[in-house]
Amino acid sequence: MSTRAGYRHFLSIPTRWKDNDVYGHVNNVEYYSYFDTVINTYLITVGGLDIHRGAAIGLCAESHCRFLREIAFPGSVDAGLRVEKLGNSSVRYGIGLFRAGEDALAAEGWFVHVFVDRETRRSTPIPDRIRAALAPLVVEAAP
Numbered sequence: 001m002s003t004r005a006g007y008r009h010f011l012s013i014p015t016r017w018k019d020n021d022v023y024g025h026v027n028n029v030e031y032y033s034y035f036d037t038v039i040n041t042y043l044i045t046v047g048g049l050d051i052h053r054g055a056a057i058g059l060c061a062e063s064h065c066r067f068l069r070e071i072a073f074p075g076s077v078d079a080g081l082r083v084e085k086l087g088n089s090s091v092r093y094g095i096g097l098f099r100a101g102e103d104a105l106a107a108e109g110w111f112v113h114v115f116v117d118r119e120t121r122r123s124t125p126i127p128d129r130i131r132a133a134l135a136p137l138v139v140e141a142a143p
Helices: 028-045 128-137
Strands: 011-015 056-067 076-086 090-099 105-117
Touching: 011 028, 011 056, 028 076, 028 090, 028 105, 028 128, 076 128
Parallel strands: none
Antiparallel strands: 011 076, 056 105, 076 090, 090 105
């Protein structure tokens, strides 16, 4: 399992009342929303991704989440982000979700973006500015 040290970027995300399910903890679907939030906030703020008019957009091709500990409202999630593979037109992110102030993982997963031309939806190289923003997040693959 990963630790906080295994991630290169963190975003604090507050849980919301609506995130909890009838069992009193954050519903599993919300974990994927946290994945989307940490990735896209980083791409927009650091990588300059223009979600409305950019020529290239990232589409989710694959995702996975392993649930380890409960998260609940009220509270915050520290979402850790790293890049596990940076290809020509795709990127695989590793995401770790931690309850605020805790070192134990609550969930870990991965998410693959394939960059495509907005109009044709055909694969296109990752834009240079986004690639430059992702490079510092790259971690070496586990042996």
